[in-house]
Amino acid sequence: MQLSSVPLSLLPLLAAQCLCSLADGPHPRRHDYCVLGAGPAGLQMGHFLQETGRDYVILERNHEPGSFFAIYPRHGRLISINKLFTGRHNPEFNLRHDWNSLLGAVRGRGQPRAPLFSRVSSALYPPAHSLRRYLSLFAQELRLRVRYGVDVAGVSQGTSQGNGEKECDRFDQSQSYTLTDQEGLNYTCRVLLVASGLWEPQQVRFPGWEAVEGYESLPRDGSGFQGQAVLILGKGNSAFETAAALLPHTARIALYSPRPVRLAWQTHYVGDLRAVNTELLDTYQLKSLDGLVDGSVEQLALVRDARGRLHVTLAELLRLHGNDSAATRAAHHHDNFSLRRPFDRVVRCLGFRFNSSIFHRSGSLMLPATELLHHHNTLHRPESLLQYYSCAPPVAVLWL
Numbered sequence: 001m002q003l004s005s006v007p008l009s010l011l012p013l014l015a016a017q018c019l020c021s022l023a024d025g026p027h028p029r030r031h032d033y034c035v036l037g038a039g040p041a042g043l044q045m046g047h048f049l050q051e052t053g054r055d056y057v058i059l060e061r062n063h064e065p066g067s068f069f070a071i072y073p074r075h076g077r078l079i080s081i082n083k084l085f086t087g088r089h090n091p092e093f094n095l096r097h098d099w100n101s102l103l104g105a106v107r108g109r110g111q112p113r114a115p116l117f118s119r120v121s122s123a124l125y126p127p128a129h130s131l132r133r134y135l136s137l138f139a140q141e142l143r144l145r146v147r148y149g150v151d152v153a154g155v156s157q158g159t160s161q162g163n164g165e166k167e168c169d170r171f172d173q174s175q176s177y178t179l180t181d182q183e184g185l186n187y188t189c190r191v192l193l194v195a196s197g198l199w200e201p202q203q204v205r206f207p208g209w210e211a212v213e214g215y216e217s218l219p220r221d222g223s224g225f226q227g228q229a230v231l232i233l234g235k236g237n238s239a240f241e242t243a244a245a246l247l248p249h250t251a252r253i254a255l256y257s258p259r260p261v262r263l264a265w266q267t268h269y270v271g272d273l274r275a276v277n278t279e280l281l282d283t284y285q286l287k288s289l290d291g292l293v294d295g296s297v298e299q300l301a302l303v304r305d306a307r308g309r310l311h312v313t314l315a316e317l318l319r320l321h322g323n324d325s326a327a328t329r330a331a332h333h334h335d336n337f338s339l340r341r342p343f344d345r346v347v348r349c350l351g352f353r354f355n356s357s358i359f360h361r362s363g364s365l366m367l368p369a370t371e372l373l374h375h376h377n378t379l380h381r382p383e384s385l386l387q388y389y390s391c392a393p394p395v396a397v398l399w400l
Contacts, residue, residue, distance in 0.1 A: 031057045034179060034189035038065035038146050042195035043135055044102045046144040047114065058144060059179065059187065061151035066135035068199055069128040072238075074218050075245045079237060079274045082126050084118055100131060102138055115141055125276050151182040155192065156360045202350040204233075207315050208302025215349040218242060222249045228344035230254075231312065233297055235261050239349035240277040243290075247279055252289040254338035255280070256312075257350075258296050291338025302346060309342035 033049055035042045038060035049056040060067075073079075080099035088094060095101060104114020115137045121130035139146055156178050179187040201216050203209075215238050222245045230250050232239050235257040243253050261281070264272040283290040301318040303311045 029185060029187040031055050031187070031189045033057075033191045033193060034059060034177070034187055035193045035195055036152060036179075037194070037196035038062075038135070038139065038148070039068055039195060039197055040066070040102060040131075040135065041197065042193075043138055043144060043146075045193055045195060046146070047102065047104065047138075047142055050142065050144060056145060057187070057189075058146040059150040059152060059181075060146055060148050063148045064132065064136060065139050065146065066132040068197060069131050071216065073128060073241055074215060074238070075220060075241055076128050077241075077276070078126050078128055078131060079270075079276055080126075082117060082121060082124055084122060100126065100134065104142075113142075114138060150187075152179045152187075152358055153182055154180045154360060155358050156180075158188070196355070198352040198354050200353050200355040201348070202353050203348065204297045204350065206298060206300045206302075207318050208300075208304070208310070211302050211304065211310055212346045212348045215242060215347065218347065220245075222246045225249045225345065227251050229341065231256060231310070231339075231343040231346045232349055233257065233346065234349035234351070235259070235273070235292065236349065236351055237271075237273060237277050238351065240273055240280055242347060242349050243280040244277055247283065247290075252291075252338075253280060254291040254293055254343075256293045256295060256297065256300075256339075258294065260294055261292065293338050297350070305342065309344060310346055311342045312339045 033054055033056035035045050035049070035056060035058040038046075038058050042058050042060070043065060046056060046058045064070075069078075078100070081097070082100055083097040086094050086097050095103070098117060100117035102114060115134070117126075117131075117134050119137065120134045121127070123130075138144075158176050158178050176188055176190050177192045179189070179192070181187070201214055203214075212233070225246050226249050228250055229252050230246060232243055232253060232255045235255050239255055239257075243255060246253060262269075262272040263278075264270055264274050266272075280290055282288075284292055299314055299316070301313050301315040303313055303318065305311060
């Protein structure tokens, strides 16, 4: 085909296709490393792989990095500290107090090669959309190899047709993985790094669970809860974040879970309840109608009365006495003021779990967590991390 016969309007599209073909090479969907997910963990691993000259691709189902943070936290505020000033000039020390920036090689006069989070937000507890913007900057400025719009529907195990050269003998390097996307296209790799994070909401089923609303679908505006009594299942950050957003609108709130509240300033674990979300502890301790209740979620039952209100009882009582009797007996078993009166709505805030549905059940594909723990001393440097994964079973699960 001669260029003179091509309409001028199609020349840009033709040029783009040529450039893509040249960039992809002869096997555009065959790589040594495939990284699933372009969130913080996926982009961080992509940076390490690129720094060490590895053949890799990051596959992301959505059309931008960090898409999890387009939905969560539901009320838009992160709990990761963005400390701009430390009184020090050491970039490594400052990065220790910057909980949002990804790691990048420090070069030259101590200037980081990777962008810092301070470019997108100065807030101590920044909004979630600023993290999405930062991750986009990180991916663009470091020219990471991310393919967007690739939704991997299945992962199966096969045999690699590699060049026969092994980096180590600890594991069989002939094994490979085939990733099939929503269009039926296959991607093959020797090492699969799953960085999709924990994104599937935890759910517990009990009698009446159909009446429970999920954290993932809560409206960001709490005005729809005006004057209502709300029971929240859970006592973690998502539960207290939800309670804080609803407090100005509700008549009363009770939080219910098996264990007492674990405060981050006591446990020194950043995933436990953070002070930024603890408004309800004030209203609870100062006797302002709100409550905290310890009890097994699995043993609960919800009974809706004729007015549409939800009574909290036990599944065992429901089984023995039926709906009407169980609703009146709930107060006798749960000797707690917070549960004596019915609720208008019940909200589930039980956290998230890993979704392994894309993995075919032909065998165990996951790198055991104990394997990572045994080698934690080798993971503090990027080159050690990559060397470890090169010699490990071909699948590892990462999250940040």
